Structure formats: structure tokens, C-alpha cells
Amino acid sequence: MIEIDQITKTYNGVSVVDAVTMTVETGTITVIVGTSGSGKTTLLRMINRLEEPSSGEVRINGESTRATKPHLLRRRIGYAIQGHGLFPHHTVARNIGAVPKLLNWPKDRIRTRVDELLALFSMDPEQFRDRFPAELSGGQQQRVGVARALASRPDLLLMDEPFGALDPIIRARAQDDLRRIQKALGSTIMLVTHDMEEAIRLGDRVAVMDSGRLVQHGTPAEIIAHPATTFVADMVGDVERPLRLLSLVPLSEVVEDGAATGDGLPADASLRDALSSCLWTGRTAVPVERDGAVIGRVTLDAIRARAELRA
């Protein structure tokens, strides 16, 4: 559990992070979202003490971050940034193994871990291990950056706009990968973005920052359904609210008995996918499938009911 307690950062008398308090549960993804300059990066960098707080404190599993020397603290906290920041003169393997090496892991254990992570990120170890960062695509560099941050199984992974430099398709894949890997490893992640879509897609919890203050902290559904301020409402976007809500609900939650014609959708697809499919093919219901077998249907009426429910 990560406890952020009344943390403040002041530059020249201006609080760029202003008394932020929040708790992050172990094994969850918290996305910090806000406009540019709202203090997200500063908040994140105070957690691993790249920036010293002007006041307030951060506790990781009950222990104050001030109890450890900064560089030792950082070896326990993964850090991935926009533009990856890989060491251009080190191979992929050496980049990923950087923190385990700092922690004096034996060589063969580092090697095993590097290969395991490359495989986890769908990069063939044989092929990529000995390459230099310049020999990778942007998406691959970014994955290696995240792999490096995860290498020592840190208590906490901090990510500052990690997908900011990627094009939309690669970005969506990177987000899916992160979700999958986070589930598999049970990592605790705090991720910064200015993109509400990304926040809703990735976050178990979403924290909205505005001018240094934390204005709302809740589940994506709460943020969409009950924005605490007009700023949050603007971030969510009025027009898109129903669709954002639908994107959070898997078909398995509203599947009902009955038949429907045409191509089916998997049970873990979202209501937004189902709505899109209905509109596109002129149907009023779509079959829902699990492991290739039809388990029921989702109707346009049911979708509409969920979109109106909390709006």
C-alpha cells in the first residue's frame, strides 16, 4: 500500500503540488490524469525522491520514503518515462538488467529474468537481447523501457506518460500489454497521463489533478458518472460520457438468454464494441460468445439502459 500524505511542492512561493493525499492499494493501477502543468510529473517524482517534497510524506507499506537513501529507494521503485530513456550504449539485455545488477543479483539470475521479461513483452530473447536501443522500433524501445522498470520486481512502478510518444495503434497495444502484464505480476502501478481515454482504459482508480490539487480520486465509473468539478467533467467530455461508461462494462455483465443473428462478440468485449457492432450492421442484438460457443445475446435496449443508468 502506498500512502501519499499531504504532499506539497513549492517553487518560488507557488505550490505546483498542493497538499495531495491519496492511498494506492497494492496490486492496482492508479492513473493520475490532468492537463499539462497540473503537477502530475512533480507528484510522481516526489514519490521516488527525484524531487524532495516541500512538506508532507510518502509511505510505502507503512515505511516513510525518507527512511532510505534516495538512490537505494529508487532501486525498489520502477521508473519508466516518456521517450524511454534507455542507455544508448548498452544492449537491450544490459538495459533491462540494470537494476538487478545494482542489486547484485547473480549473473545467471539476471539473464533468466531478462529473457523472461522479453518474452512477456512478446519480444524474442534470441533476437533482441543483444541489440542496441537504436536498432529497435519506437514501440519496442518503449517496451524495453517498461521491462527495465519491472526487472527487479519493484514494490511500485511509476510511469510518466510512458506511451506519450507512440502512435495510436502501437499505443493501444502497449496499454493492453501493460494491463495484461500487471494482472499477471500483480504489480502496483502509478501512471501519469494527460489523456482521459487512457486513464479510463487502464486505471482501477483515476486521480484527477487540477493546478496542483487532487480534485477527484475514484473508480473510472465514478469519475465518468459523477465528476466532482466542472474541470473533471470537461476532462471526461460531455458528449463522450455515455460511450466512456459503456467502454467500462464487459458483455458478460449484461448477457441475457435469447438468440441473435450475425457475427458474435467475445464475452470480455465492452458494451461500446457491441453498440458499434449493432449500429454498423443494423442489428438490434448481437450474440455473445465464450470460447467460441454462443452463451446468449446483448440487446440494443440493454446497452441503452446501461448508458442511461448513471448518467
Place this chain on the structure above:
Amino acid sequence: MRIGVILRPALVLLLLALVLKPAWFAPVFAPLVPEGTPVIYARSSLLSLSLSHLGLVAAATTAATLVAVTLAILVTRQAGEAFRPLSRTITNLGQTFPPVAVLALAVPALGFGAGPTLVALFLYGLLPIFENAVTGLSTLPPTTMEAARGIGLNRWQRLVQVEVPLALPVMLTGIRLSVVISLGTATIGSTVAARTLGEVIIAGLLTSNTAYVVQGGLIVGLFAVLIYDALVQLEAHLVRRAGG
């Protein structure tokens, strides 16, 4: 690139021949001098002069590199930033002084021989190495430096594992400039009795023997060109490895 493949070994062979078998070139140089004057410098072996010349340059450049890089590292730390203008003034001073003046002033203190030449070469070598090292160390990619701190490298580890390796190609450029300047400047050292290839050139100038002058000049020039070229190759290799 293509032309280098042929030219480089050709120049190396020419240089080796000039140094090791000077007599081969007697017919080439003969037209430069009146009948009856010696064509090939024979007062000391060109090989031993070359080695001594290169040795002086190597020693001075090594010392200048150690001092200039150390200084550059210190002034690019947060605590040393205030000293950057001062250290720049000092290294600039080394350059502003004409080498002949350095030699002249150093003779009373160090006597004739290699000493004054080493001092002059050292002072001359400082500035380009220092300037380049400072540039290299202060223009590192910011995301890489942020990541280096972020993953928990301490100051020393950042310096040794990230900053110096990444600044190395730019530092080498400075060292290359310094070596080439020193190779030329070292010739003047023979005026104060340092054993360098300048001896051949000066002997030629004193006796109006154009063959000596050309012979000495050619050898010094070839050394400069080939060493310059080798260092350029090394830099290019390092840049490629760093993905530049």
C-alpha cells in the same frame, strides 16, 4: 570511403619507407639540392627521431587529457559550476601563449631538452580537450540522465557508466585536435634541443637544404594525417555503438 581503402595503406607504406629506408628516396629528393650536398638526413636515425617525437606528443597529450577531463568533470557537477568560467580562462591562457614563448620561458626553469617542449605541448593540448569534454558532458540526452537517476544509479555510477561513455566521442574529438596541434608544435621543440623530427627541418633551414626540409615536413605531415584519420575512425565506431 572507397578511396580511403586504397589511400590509407598506401600512405602508411610511404611513411614507413620514409622513416625506415630514407636512402630509397635519394633520387626523388636529389633535384631539390645543388650537386654534391647530402640529400638524405643522416645525423641521427629518422626512426629514433620519429619515436621520440611521437613519445613527446603521447606523453603531453596523456597528461593534458587527464587534467582537462578531470577539470571538465568537476565543472560540470552542480557544485563545480561556479568554476566553469575560471577554468575556461586558465585553459584559454595556455592557448594564447605562443609556443615559442612557452619554450623560451621554460628553458631557464627546466633547462634544454624535452622538458620545455613537454610543457608547451601540455599547455597547448589542454584547451581543445577541456572545451570538448565540457560540451560532451553538458549535452547528454536528458531522458537518459533522468532515467539513470530514476533507476537508482548514484552520482559516481552515473558518471562512470553513463556520462563519460556517452560523452566519449566528443571528448575524443578534442583529443584528436590536440594531438594534431602537438604533432606540429613538437617540431619547434628541437630549437631547445628536444629530439623531434623538427631537427631535420631546422637542419635543412639552417643549411638551405630543401631536401631535408621536405623530408622532415613530409614525415610529420604523414604522421598527422594518419593519426587524425585513425582517431576519426575510432570516434565513428564509438558513435555507431552508441546508436548516434
